[in-house]
Amino acid sequence: GAGVSQSPSNKVTEKGKDVELRCDPISGHTALYWYRQSLGQGLEFLIYFQGNSAPDKSGLPSDRFSAERTGGSVSTLTIQRTQQEDSAVYLCASSLVGQGAFEKLFFGSGTQLSVL
Amino acid sequence: DAKTTQPNSMESNEEEPVHLPCNHSTISGTDYIHWYRQLPSQGPEYVIHGLTSNVNNRMASLAIAEDRKSSTLILHRATLRDAAVYYCILPRSNDYKLSFGAGTTVTVRA
Numbered sequence: 001g002a003g004v005s006q007s008p009s010n011k012v013t014e015k016g017k018d019v020e021l022r023c024d025p026i027s028g029h030t031a032l033y034w035y036r037q038s039l040g041q042g043l044e045f046l047i048y049f050q051g052n053s054a055p056d057k058s059g060l061p062s063d064r065f066s067a068e069r070t071g072g073s074v075s076t077l078t079i080q081r082t083q084q085e086d087s088a089v090y091l092c093a094s095s096l097v098g099q100g101a102f103e104k105l106f107f108g109s110g111t112q113l114s115v116l
Numbered sequence: 117d118a119k120t121t122q123p124n125s126m127e128s129n130e131e132e133p134v135h136l137p138c139n140h141s142t143i144s145g146t147d148y149i150h151w152y153r154q155l156p157s158q159g160p161e162y163v164i165h166g167l168t169s170n171v172n173n174r175m176a177s178l179a180i181a182e183d184r185k186s187s188t189l190i191l192h193r194a195t196l197r198d199a200a201v202y203y204c205i206l207p208r209s210n211d212y213k214l215s216f217g218a219g220t221t222v223t224v225r226a
Contacts, residue, residue, distance in 0.1 A: 004159075031212065033212065033214075035216075041218070042203075042215075042216040042217045042218050042219065043160070043214070043215075043216035045213045045214070045215070048212050048213070050212070056212075056213075058213075059213070091159045091160075092159075093159070093160075095212075098212050102148065104162040104165075105152075105160075105162065105214065106161075106162070107158075107159025107160050107161065108159050109157070109158055109159055110158075110159050
């Protein structure tokens, strides 16, 4: 597709379950980002992938969160043993090379995660 | 990112211009000024960016103060579709951890 695609758009899960969120970036974009947005709040950086470099995982809030990017394209964010405080919109973005000052980020519509 | 300050909210009438201010008094000489907006139930979308000179594109104009300590995003004729949260951010060179604060919530009245 032409834009960043995220799935599912909505996910309701029970506390303690694992969830996987998928992001399909724009073709040819080497940089991929995950952000989290709680209700009425700004965006919180989670993780960054750029090409074959080691990802920057410094924004992941706990070791229950992990992400991978296969083949430099699709990325999956996994949350294990979900907690109610994990409820938020998870946003994925991609950009051409990952140089923040000069680039536009293209965001997906996000996955609304609700943990009951 | 350098700190930015924006009003929490602004209201406008349809077809009228909207001027959204952003203060960034700690901006450094190499910081670009970027604006994004987030429509309801959508991810943010890029609006415009600039360094020193005023910039225009099909979505908006960006007016940058001569001392670069403030800037204004101008929507020339607001439409209902422009109702969104507008974020002013200053990403550092090679800084991919864009920091989005609360932004300005723009309401457009028909």
